[in-house]
Amino acid sequence: MIDIKKLRDNPELVKQALRKRGYDLDVSLFSRLDGSRKSLQVDVENLQAERKKLSAEFGKLKSSGDPTDELKKIINSKNDKLSSKEDELQIIISQIDSFMLDMPNIPDDSSPEGSDESENVVIKKYGKIISTNKLDHLEITADIDTDLASKLAGSRFSVLKGDIAKLQRSLISFMLDNAIKNGYEEYYVPFMANTDSLIGTGQLPKFEQDLFKANENLYLIPTAEVPLTNLFRDEFLNEDDLPIKVTSHTPCFRSEAGSYGKDTKGLIRQHQFEKIELVQITHPDNSMTCLNELLSNACQILDALKLPYQVIELCKGDLGFSSAKTFDIEVWMPSQNKYREISSCSNFTDFQARRANIKFKNKDGNYYVHTINGSGLAAGRCLIALLENNYNGSDSIKVPSCLIQYFGSDTIKIN
RNA sequence: GGAGAGUUGGCUGAGUGGUCGAAAGCGCCUCCCUGCUAAGGAGGUAACUGGGCAACUGGUUCGAGGGUUCGAAUCCCUCACUCUCCGCCA
Incomplete structure (x- = not known):
């Protein structure tokens, strides 16, 4: 949620900033709503003050x-007038609330201009593309079984067997240990979240169709960002404790509504996948520095795995709903002959902090924190990148040296 | 699933119809004292929000939502959550 005062004071400025990300702000609707709010609120508060006085007199x-x-x-008779005004005010306020909740974050000035993904900017390339392998991960190993998964659950699920399952587990352990080494505290969290939490991080109310709903008030988490960030919801944090760095490995559940026909084969786009999430709760003064740190924390994984990747900076038009600035990390997928997203590292500035009410206090006042997060990394996609890049073309996959201590061997034999 | 207790400020916790946004303690801030530290003393310190250039001045909030009442933290109803005991269970 953006600062409503900013919107009141500079509606045209906000409108222009949001236009750059393709959002058309209805300024006249807002000023109409806020205008009625103002006059109703003044009426209501005057009547309330009168009632207070009269009630005290009554007591005497x-x-x-x-x-x-x-x-x-x-x-x-005053009370009758008051309660009808209160009802009117309530309606206006809830309209303003949903208006504000539907509005995306304002892009950071430093995000590149552009209207869609074609205008994203490559800012770093790492590693040499050496694999000439054309086989995809399903063709390389039979131990990734999507047919079996469809018997159990349906499409967009997978069953991993034997060494492949173990390799994913090794990746997860390696990533977590790396995060811990970088100063993140590991958490084990619920894989379901309530509506307040999902509103806090920005998935609700706008993107309910992307979530799996368990019951009236519970959803499967689409990312550990939700539980990790909401650990601090409605909290006053210690200014000296910032930045707070937390991490968790969780499965992530996404309904992938609207993605029919996209990435239908293999593990690229699944209803359920494993991910390590990095979250930082930062001081507003240095959140961009923290974002750069988090980005490099995520890149370290691919460096260690020796997988070719590139980092791109999203242009304003391609930013996610809650983000002010985002770097995507894309890993090389030989079978597709292109880079695919494996992490998205974003600075949400105070957007989530306002929704989730996360603040710190100092002697000058109360301030919203900034929230930063990114995958470090998506384990499922990392697994297939590893298989495809490290396949020897006939009968084995090389296990990178950083994983050997977890996996217990330097090669995977395949049939 | 059964029975009971609870949810109050940054924290602990008192408060059963008006004098309560709320005792006390902790924490925090300012000052005094002290060679330093510790201890001690004085004062200050909830959040959100409206109006106003400002000084300032209103309103809301005691888990959430309804109700009773001129007036609700306090009484009634519904719901959520937490804890304890019993049952069941990985």
């Missing part, structure tokens, strides 16, 4: 034994 009359009938009549 009552205790001195004087008649109260006349005053009661006056108060009652």
Whole structure:
């Protein structure tokens, strides 16, 4: 949620900033709503103040034994007026609330201009593309079984067997240990989240169709960003404790509504996948520095795995709903002959902090923190990148040296 | 699943119809004292929000939502959550 004061004071400025990400802000609707809010609120508060005074008088009359009938009549008629005004005000306020909740974050000035992904900017390339392998991960190993998964659950699920399952587990352990080494505290969290949490991080109310709903108030998490960030919801944090760095490995669940026909084969786009998430709760003064640190924390994984990748900076038009600035890390997928997203590292500035009410106090006042997060990394996609890049073309896959201590061997034999 | 207790400020916790946005303690801030530190003393310190250039001045909020009442942290109803005991269970 953006600062409503900013919107009141500079609606045109906000409108222009949001236009760059393709959002058309209805300024006249907002000023109409906010105008009615203002006059109604003044009326309501005046009536409330009057009632307070009259009720106190009533109490005095009552205790001195004087008649109260006349005053009661006056108060009652004021109350009638008050409650109808209150109802009107309530309606306007809830309209303003949903207006604000539907509005995306304002892009950071430093994000490149552009209207869609074609205008994203490559800012770093790492590693040499050496694999000439054309086989995809399903063709390389039979131990990734999507047919079996469809018997169990349906399309967009997978069953991993034997060394492949173990390799994914090794990746997860390596990534977590790396995060811990970088100062993140590991958490184990619920894989379901309530609506307040999902509103806090920005998935609700706008993107309900992307989530799996378990019951009236519970959803499967689409990313550990949700539980990790909401650990701090409605908290006052210690300014000296910032930045707070936390991490967790969780499965992530996405309905992938609207992605029919996209990435239908293999593990690229699944309803359920494993991910290590990095989250930082930062001081607003240095959140961009923290974002760069988090980005390099994520890149370290691919460096260690020796997988070719590139980092791109999203242009304003391609930013996610809650983000002010985003770097995507894309790993080389030989079978597709292109880079695919394996992490998205974003600075949400105070957007999530406002929704989730995460603040710190110092002697000058109360301030919203900034929130930063990114995958470090998506384990499923990392697994297939590893298989495809490290396949020897016939019968084995090389295990990178950083994983050997977890996996227990330097090669995977395949049939 | 059964029975009971609870949810109050940054934290602990008192408060059963008006004098309560709320005692006390902790924490924090300012000052005094002290060679330094510790201890001690004085004062200050909830959040959100409206109006106003400002000084300032209103309103809301005691888990959430309804109700009773001139007036609700306090009484009634519904719901959520937490804890304890019993049952069941990985």
